[in-house]
Amino acid sequence: AAEVAAADVSTAAALDQFRLLYLGRKGRLADLFDQLKTVPAEDRRAIGQQLNGLKQQAQARFDEAQAAVEAASANQPADANFDYTLPPVPNALGTRHPLNLVREQMLRIFARIGFAVAEGPEIEDDWHNFTALNFPENHPARDMQDTFFVEPAPGADVTQPFLLRTHTSNVQVRVMETEPLPIRRVMPGRVYRNEAISARAHMMFHQIEGLYVDENVSFADLKQTIYYFVREMFGEDINIRFRPSYFPFTEPSAEIDITCLICKGAGCNICKGSGWVEIGGSGMVDPNVLENCGIDSEKYSGYAWGMGIERITMLKYQVKDLRLFTENDVRFLRQFEAQ
Numbered sequence: 163a164a165e166v167a168a169a170d171v172s173t174a175a176a177l178d179q180f181r182l183l184y185l186g187r188k189g190r191l192a193d194l195f196d197q198l199k200t201v202p203a204e205d206r207r208a209i210g211q212q213l214n215g216l217k218q219q220a221q222a223r224f225d226e227a228q229a230a231v232e233a234a235s236a237n238q239p240a241d242a243n244f245d246y247t248l249p250p251v252p253n254a255l256g257t258r259h260p261l262n263l264v265r266e267q268m269l270r271i272f273a274r275i276g277f278a279v280a281e282g283p284e285i286e287d288d289w290h291n292f293t294a295l296n297f298p299e300n301h302p303a304r305d306m307q308d309t310f311f312v313e314p315a316p317g318a319d320v321t322q323p324f325l326l327r328t329h330t331s332n333v334q335v336r337v338m339e340t341e342p343l344p345i346r347r348v349m350p351g352r353v354y355r356n357e358a359i360s361a362r363a364h365m366m367f368h369q370i371e372g373l374y375v376d377e378n379v380s381f382a383d384l385k386q387t388i389y390y391f392v393r394e395m396f397g398e399d400i401n402i403r404f405r406p407s408y409f410p411f412t413e414p415s416a417e418i419d420i421t422c423l424i425c426k427g428a429g430c431n432i433c434k435g436s437g438w439v440e441i442g443g444s445g446m447v448d449p450n451v452l453e454n455c456g457i458d459s460e461k462y463s464g465y466a467w468g469m470g471i472e473r474i475t476m477l478k479y480q481v482k483d484l485r486l487f488t489e490n491d492v493r494f495l496r497q498f499e500a501q
């Protein structure tokens with residue numbers, strides 16, 4: 163009884179000890195009750211009463227102390243141990259994706275010289291992706307090797323194949339079919355090609371197409387537009403070259419190369435050691451394409467170009483592997499926080 167009265171019950175932890183020691187099923191009191199059967203029959207009743215008294219005493223002490231401990235903790239603020247001088251934990255804010263940053267930067271540059279944005283579908287029909295653009299029936303780009311064709315729904319009334327667009331040039335066609343002349347448009351968007359994924363290529367990437375159609379548009383106008391863009395995007399200290407090329411929808415056609423800014427001309431896996439990287443294709447809109455879209459090719463001419471946003475972003479920020487753009491590694495993405 164003296165022991166029960168003297169035990170420490172001042173804290174929640176001590177109280178727990180007390181409960182286990184005296185009231186628990188394996189505690190000291192339970193032990194004493196167990197020993198009751200060894201007590202001679204004539205004494206059992208008296209000792210049993212004493213034990214019951216002790217148990218009540220212990221329970222009473224426990225109840226009282228528990229109430230006291232609870233009252234004490236209720237009087238304290240819940241965060242009494244909280245250090246108000248600690249700096250706050252910052253909110254985890256997301257960052258803008260580098261491809262979006264560069265896309266917007268490119269569109270702003272072209273907006274300054276009068277190019278407004280137009281968009282078109284990613285699931286496209288053969289006419290807008292290929293045929294109107296003067297691709298011959300048997301052109302290799304139509305092959306399953308390069309293009310993702312879309313299976314029509316069973317019983318669907320389709321007269322031509324549907325596919326994931328292989329370039330943003332489909333929007334050229336849609337704009338020329340529907341908009342009044344002159345046309346001055348930039349057309350950003352996602353494109354798809356059936357290619358093996360590597361540091362330089364992906365089966366999904368982004369392009370920005372440009373189109374200008376008016377009277378007396380010349381190749382010199384195209385070159386000045388591209389020069390202006392490259393200077394605005396990368397600065398004065400950069401070389402640009404137009405390399406003769408072929409596209410079914412432009413004539414003449416040229417690929418646009420600039421100094422490789424990843425290795426600054428020293429040679430790397432992106433420019434394959436040449437010091438030059440291609441940033442896009444361009445050319446004068448083929449008269450057949452103008453006619454396919456209902457534009458009089460005797461009166462009007464135009465130029466067009468298409469650039470890869472991934473490529474421009476890699477050059478701008480020295481990103482050596484294009485797969486980083488789609489892996490969503492926050493250690494990569496956070497580096498563009500301040501842009």
Ligand code: PHE
Nearest residue numbers: 329331443444445466467468
């Ligand atoms: N569509 C071409 C491509 O995807 C690029 C291009 C656009 C070339 C416009 C000329 C004119 O590679």
